[in-house]
Amino acid sequence: MNITPAKKLSGKVTQVLQAKGKNFVSEPVTSLPLSFGGIAGDFHEGLTRKSGGREPWYKRGTKMRNERQLSILSEEELAEIASNMNLDTVDAGWIGANLVFEGIPNLSYLPARTLIMFGNGTTLRIDGYNAPCRLAGGSISKHIGDSAEDHTRTDTALKFTEAAHMKRGLVAWVECEGEIRVGDEFTARVWDQWIYDPA
Amino acid sequence: MNITPAKKLSGKVTQVLQAKGKNFVSEPVTSLPLSFGGIAGDFHEGLTRKSGGREPWYKRGTKMRNERQLSILSEEELAEIASNMNLDTVDAGWIGANLVFEGIPNLSYLPARTLIMFGNGTTLRIDGYNAPCRLAGGSISKHIGDSAEDHTRTDTALKFTEAAHMKRGLVAWVECEGEIRVGDEFTARVWDQWIYDPA
Numbered sequence: 001m002n003i004t005p006a007k008k009l010s011g012k013v014t015q016v017l018q019a020k021g022k023n024f025v026s027e028p029v030t031s032l033p034l035s036f037g038g039i040a041g042d043f044h045e046g047l048t049r050k051s052g053g054r055e056p057w058y059k060r061g062t063k064m065r066n067e068r069q070l071s072i073l074s075e076e077e078l079a080e081i082a083s084n085m086n087l088d089t090v091d092a093g094w095i096g097a098n099l100v101f102e103g104i105p106n107l108s109y110l111p112a113r114t115l116i117m118f119g120n121g122t123t124l125r126i127d128g129y130n131a132p133c134r135l136a137g138g139s140i141s142k143h144i145g146d147s148a149e150d151h152t153r154t155d156t157a158l159k160f161t162e163a164a165h166m167k168r169g170l171v172a173w174v175e176c177e178g179e180i181r182v183g184d185e186f187t188a189r190v191w192d193q194w195i196y197d198p199a
Numbered sequence: 200m201n202i203t204p205a206k207k208l209s210g211k212v213t214q215v216l217q218a219k220g221k222n223f224v225s226e227p228v229t230s231l232p233l234s235f236g237g238i239a240g241d242f243h244e245g246l247t248r249k250s251g252g253r254e255p256w257y258k259r260g261t262k263m264r265n266e267r268q269l270s271i272l273s274e275e276e277l278a279e280i281a282s283n284m285n286l287d288t289v290d291a292g293w294i295g296a297n298l299v300f301e302g303i304p305n306l307s308y309l310p311a312r313t314l315i316m317f318g319n320g321t322t323l324r325i326d327g328y329n330a331p332c333r334l335a336g337g338s339i340s341k342h343i344g345d346s347a348e349d350h351t352r353t354d355t356a357l358k359f360t361e362a363a364h365m366k367r368g369l370v371a372w373v374e375c376e377g378e379i380r381v382g383d384e385f386t387a388r389v390w391d392q393w394i395y396d397p398a
Binding site for chain 1: 200202203206235246247256257261262263264266303304308310311314316320324326328365372375388389390391392393394397398
């Protein structure tokens with residue numbers, strides 16, 4: 001197996017958002033205070049969570065450690081998603097982002113275990129790619145004003161899954177507690193990589 | 200970027216060990232009771248841990264979430280390490296294993312985020328490769344009876360780092376609580392993979 005050596009990249013936070021309500025839709029805030037349970041008061045806060053449709057191998061509602069505390073998008077990929085959907089813009093909050101980054105090419109391809117390290121000591125650890133789902137597509141459909149009883153079944157919602165393929169960003173958990181604000185710069189540390197080959 | 204599709208593998212637990220003392224050396228036990236903090240009573244138990252030499256980017260002793268709750272080795276790689284060191288055997292407990300698996304080729308190359316799922320609902324999530332260190336090499340040196348004041352500086356200890364290159368297994372954390380015993384079978388779920396390329 002060929003090992004691709006570790007690398008470092010630099011990026012910047014352009015948006016900081018929190019899901020304050022009873023679903024994943026998030027709104028801009030001044031800062032994100034982060035504990036080991038994630039974002040204080042956020043819809044996704046918790047050291048553990050209940051399994052859902054993303055984990056078909058568990059009975060729905062199984063208690064599991066919460067590796068999906070934060071959703072991270074990139075400005076560059078968000079613009080591509082909008083363009084692929086023939087929309088002027090897709091608001092990061094519509095699809096539940098907590099952080100939007102700029103400066104990391106192909107953010108969605110950052111591998112699992114990558115560290116996102118901020119100057120103030122706050123560190124996030126990337127769990128991995130966040131595959132697009134119909135709920136997020138439905139939220140876009142609702143926000144752009146599609147008329148439908150069930151927005152997760154509109155053309156917009158269906159289009160999202162394809163438009164956001166490998167552009168829907170990452171999920172991460174808190175490795176070191178702290179705070180993140182708009183304008184913060186960070187270093188992404190990507191570990192050695194290889195493709196697993198059982199042979 | 201080329202995406203290598205997800206795959207599933209099957210394996211079996213051949214040894215179950217716990218570090219009951221004040222260091223990482225582990226000894227055989229009947230079963231591992233696992234909570235979200237890891238192995239109850241183990242040297243590495245904790246929802247959080249203090250950073251050490253493996254995290255040179257943090258001040259030593261920084262409080263961080265504990266992604267290294269369990270150490271996993273493979274029988275096949277352990278035999279190769281012993282052979283590379285011209286030893287008859289390297290005991291899994293000398294280097295602090297909690298689990299030894301058989302049947303997963305190139306176990307050490309299993310990528311971060313891989314799920315290790317047991318029939319009783321217990322699941323581990325792989326943080327990633329556990330690079331060999333001089334402390335583990337020193338422990339082997341001590342156990343085979345090298346005469347030295349500082350076993351981490353013996354030829355044996357130095358040889359270990361090279362002999363165990365990409366064979367020293369994985370670290371993991373508990374995704375779903377439960378219990379693991381010798382003879383348990385599991386499925387390893389490897390996610391889609393790619394090599395991150397910023398270009």
